[in-house]
Every structure is written in C-alpha cells, then in structure tokens.
Amino acid sequence: MSLWTDILNFILPPRCLKCGKILKENTGLCADCFDEINFITRPFCRKCGHPLENAVLDDSSLLCGSCLKKTRRPFRLSRSAFAYDEASKGLIIGFKFNDKTENARFLAQTMLVAGEDIFKAGVDVIVPVPLHLTRLINRRYNQSALLASQLSKLSGCPADSTSFVKHRRTRPQVELTGIARVRNVKDAFSVKNPEKIKGKRVLLIDDVLTTGSTLRECALALKKAGAKSVDTLTAARVI
Template identity: 35%
Template sequence: MRAIKDLCFPPSCISCEISLPESRLLLCGQCLGELHFTESPLCFRCGRVFPGRQGGDHLCSACMKSSLYYNRARSLFIYDDRVSDLVHGLKYSCKTSVLETFNILKTKSRCLDDLSTFDYIVPVPLHVKRLRQRGYNQALLLARTFFYEEKNKIKNDILLRIRNTPSQTGLNGVERRKNLKNAFQVSDQKNVSGKNILLVDDVFTTGSTVNECARVLIQAGAGNVDVMTLARVRE
C-alpha cells in the first residue's frame, strides 16, 4: 500500500518540499541537519538549554525566582526557524504528515527520559470557539502520536479552557500570565486527585501556559505534573 501511495504521490520533504526517496522520515538531509535537539546541560526544572556543552544539569536563575507548579518540563527540539515552519504547518495548515516524522525523531532524544511515570496524559486544551475554528487541537494530535501505545491514558476532558484568551504571540512573560488568569478549569477534581499527570503542548515559550495548567491541576489535587512539549524557545 505504501509503495502504491509513493508511486502516485512521491514523497517530498515536509519542510523544503524537495523530492525524497522512499522514506518514513519526511525530511531531507539538509533540513534534518538543521533541527536541534535539546541536550544537556539544561535546567533540570524547566528544561532550558544552557549555552556550551560543559557542566551538568542544574537549576536556572529564572526557576530559582519563579513559583512553578510543574515538577519538570522537557522538549524535543530547540524552537528555531526550521522547527517553526513545521509547527506552523501542523498548527495552522493541518499538515499532519509531520507527526510520524516527529514520532520517529522522538526516539533520538534522551531528555524525555527524565519525565516521571504518569497516570494521565493531558493535552493543553483549546477554547471550544478556537477548536471549532481550527478543527483540531494540535496538542491532542501530538499526544496521540507520541503515546499511541498508552492512548488509554490520554484524557482530553480533564482540563478545560473556559476563557477564550487572546493570542499569546508578542506578549512577554508578565503579560502572558495575566492573559491566562482564570483561563483553565478541571472538569472534576475526583479525576485528578493524587494522580501523576503529563501535560503535552506544542511549544514552550515562557512556560506561562503550562505553569497555569499545572497550577490548576495541583490545586485540584493532582500529585505531580510534568510537561512535554515538541519544542522550546531558546533563551
């Protein structure tokens, strides 16, 4: 079946669109080489990648001064121009062909091994109005792709977005936190009491979104919240 599909629709790089030989990895060599995985040394709390390759993981200065509700956050890639193109394709153009490629590349990262064992996998929710406009939640698609073998743990009805917040694009950390105030709600506290939860989202920018989600979950009784995102903005 794959051979017939490749014959009728020859595979191409999902980033630069150059033709590819038969491959499940839909990235050409050049574009693949421009992806940067997160690697140690990094902040063992928020996952911030430190410059250079010397030294061990340690707590960054921002985490020392912040009130964080998640235990730790890890990302697959550094968010740069190449990753931005791929994320925007998934997020705004429904280019879901990128998902299988992301899942293959996930096996090449060791940073995700730091995450705790979890009872539930919870995608960061969209407000129902935005969900209707877009037609899908990219965080849910990522969760279903990365954790297919644990799909029974994926719960997209535990955490709700009850306020349709303006876009976070262009906002600084303080503005993002203000924008997200009272935006999320747990549907039923009994569902999260004592549970270890993995939050999944597309991009970690300042961490305001996942931290607010974690705050709501912890205050509802969750035992622990870790975070996994596809990419993380370099600071």
C-alpha cells in the first residue's frame, strides 16, 4: 500500500487545499497557510466554546456571559476548530459550494482535535445537520454528512446520515439575520428512526456555526426524539 501511495503521490502530488502549493506529505495545508488559520484554543467557554480573549486564567470551567445567563440549552457542549474569517473561508466555501470535497478530510482532522473533550466524554453516534431534499439535489452532496463520515473513520464512532432529516424547505440562513433565522428553521427537522437516536449520546456535525439557530433547532429535535445528550461540533464558527 505504501508503494502505491508513493507512486500516486509522484504522479499526482498532494497540494495545499488553500494555495495549491505542492506538499511533500498530504497534510492538507502548507506550513504558511496552516499558520494563517485562527484555530480556537483555550481559554474558551466550557459550554458553548466561544473564545474568551480577556480571560485571566486558562480555566476549563469558565463560562461566557451568554451561557451564564442561559441556564437551559438543548446541547451539552459545543466546539469549533477555527474562526470563520478571511484566512479560512476559502476552505469552507470551496468545500460547501464548489465541489472541493477533498477538503473534508483535513477539516475533520481539525474537528477531531477541537472535539477532544466531547469524544472523551463519550459519543454513541455522529449525526450531520441534514439538507432538505431539494437542496441536496441541487448541491449533489451534504457537506456536513461528508464531515460526519470522515469523523467516523477518524474516531471509530458510527455515523448515521439517514435517521435525522429536514422535512421542511427553508430559506438559506445566510439571507437572514437575528430572530428571522430562528423562525426560519423552527420545526424544520425531525427524526424518522427514533429507535436509532433514543438514549444515545449524539454528536451533531455542521460546517459553520454562525448564530447557532440551526444547531439549536436540530438539538431540540434530537432531544425530542429521546437523545440522551447532544453535543455540537463544527469546522468553523463566526466570532
């Protein structure tokens, strides 16, 4: 296998997913592009994972102001690998809209690191945020399902991309702001195979966390179907 890999790399050498530079090894990004990515590291909120830039201590028990005010959230923990900004958005946009499905492996690798405490606590099933059928047909693939599949391979946890569905078509969230995002996705998701979710520790996967409206609505639907707990993990988040 190693010989065939060497031959393939000679014929089609791996390239940086961001700048296209030829790489000696298939690491996803070259050193320069990797250094440009704003990876999210501690200190961050213990619950929602939002960076706490002004925190004095690197304390894993810290909570952000929003989580201190809200005693109830449908998810247990939320984590993201890096900030969605000028340095990283090309990776996400290319992956999501421009058929750069090869980005999935690298993104999943960063997510595995970001979600370390979630995986240590225990994950029974990895579930992607679903697309409505019409959007899936137009896009031809669900980017979140690709991430879930790669994370399953990396972590050894099973992925289920069929039990959780989006049964109502909605406007793209990117077109909306604030409360309109919440209303747009309300009651848009459901579980068609509750027996595969009931009593399970679910890890919900998406590519980008913006306001969290979609992930919250998904978590509510999964909890309604009997999930023991729901954690969320994304490649990027808007900060």
